[in-house]
Amino acid sequence: MRASRLLSLLLLLQTRGRLTASEIAEELEVSVRTVYRDVEALSAAGVPVYADRGPLGGYRLLDGYRTRLNGLTAAEASSLFLAGLPGPAAELGLADLAAAAELKLLAALPPEPRSQAARMRERFHFDVPGWYRSADDAPFLMDIAEAVWEDRVVRFRYRRWGPAEVERMVHPYGLILKGGSWYLAAACAGSVRTYRVGRIMSAEVLDKRFERPEGFDLVEFWRQFAADFASRMYTAQAVIRLVPDRRELLAYTLGADVTEKALADAVTEADGWLRLTIPIESVRHATWQLLRLGGSVEVLEPPELRALMADTVSQLTRMYGVTGPGAASGS
Template identity: 70%
Template sequence: MTAAELSAELEVSIRTVYRDVEALSSSGVPVYADRGPAGGYQLLDGYRTRLTGLTSAEASSLFLAGLPGPAAELGLGEVAAAAELKVLAALPPEPRSQAAMMRERFHLDVPGWYRGSDEAPFLTEVAEAVWEQRPLRMRYRRWGPEEVDRDIHPYGLILKGGSWYLAAETSGEFRTYRVGRILRIEVLPGRFDRRPGFDLVAFWSKFAAEFSARMYTGVATVRLDPDYLGLLRYTIGNDITDAALDDAATGPDGRLRLAVPIESVRHARWQLLRLGSALEVLDPPDLRKLMAETIEELAQMYRG
């Protein structure tokens, strides 16, 4: 192609074409020019790019990001392993050795301790429907014993804390379903058109924020021995503890006064009892009363 043709195709100036061709040539790409009326720029016959543009850190991060467990759950274990081998073989020596070291020295295990991954027997079928834009009819178990039937357009899958979630459109609205709660599935005929502009990451971020806001419906005011702040973080999580610390005050006795977000009075009772006498509930009154009743029941049981 001539410089003028390249300029028109790439929508840049001819000067930019001259500059970029010179840069490509300097970096080892075998591009050369034939002079004359029928001339132009040409790549050496048979030339193929290799992954030489990856830095060592970039190559290493690829292998750290490759989670073999989730890939296998999606039915892509062998494909992911083959792709990893091909990428590794295409890397220059230094990035290749760095990537191999990363794989030898780091392993990502997604679920938390004492919590296994969800059993999701229909995950592979759901993943195929997501990829092929196939509508689904499913039998779904909601929270509690209720079962419902839903016709959905599956848009994307999210792995969160060892559990798979499905972002899907149903009756014109986007909803989230836990894949492990799908009881039965049927692939419907035809394909659906994805709604333009749908962003899976943005959708999940918004859902997670709204879910957190719905979950923490109340606030408990407590007094805490500051030496037990680490245990509070372990019990209710870093995010909730940080939110409570934003408006924390220290009393004359050195204890912290905190406003702690809670899901419910009954749920908060079991969470906060774990801190023993290091934490005192001041408000709301029904939580303070429930704490006292529970402690009295425990005291009577152990006295007996």
């Protein structure tokens, strides 16, 4: 434990230059007295550590001194792809490894690339979840990650859409982070399926191991799954009329990609409204989406969607007692 701390202290001084005892103590999460003892130990081992006195003082290494003790452990190297995502790294239990790997990398870099790495960290930040939503609560994520890493079979209870719960025995192949939610790609009953980790109700990592299929490409699997999911999601089409200045609101409601494709083939009618065809998941889902546009949209087809829109508006009218444009409470 102390050897690891001494190495971290040495790498800190090499990476950041002059540091006070208090700054070192805060970084290493130890007491200032421990820092004093560790500096003495480094000095006794022949490391040229110097103390500058005064208000701007602190500990520093002799100019030009560089240690070559910066090799990455296998576990630290495995965490590097998450070095820019501290949140996901912490969720997988790799936060300390990622931090240690980053420190060693910075220590190994010459001054100019090191300063560029520091500037990169100051100027770019990844915030994974989308707006107006938080990341999934996935209490069994670390268990699943362990099983993925060690090729071990997992048994879990899973909550599907709706109230139904099922039990599954799977071979976990990989984890994917999408929009703040973790997804598990796993073999079950002869095919590779996806499971939202936040919907796993309980999990047991078994001692039994499985043989990971040679050549399985997690990135390609997810790309194909995402494309198939999009094609399955949109089961029908609707023809609508839209007020021209509501393009952005339509994009916010349906998604930018869907709206952009629909607008590319839109026709401008005599009254200036746009006539376009949009993909929909279902009549009920489309009703919920299009009602958000209020009077800026008119559904033309299919008839079931137009009828459901009209029925919903009638219910709202009865609920709020609105009888006309000038109606108001108390008038």
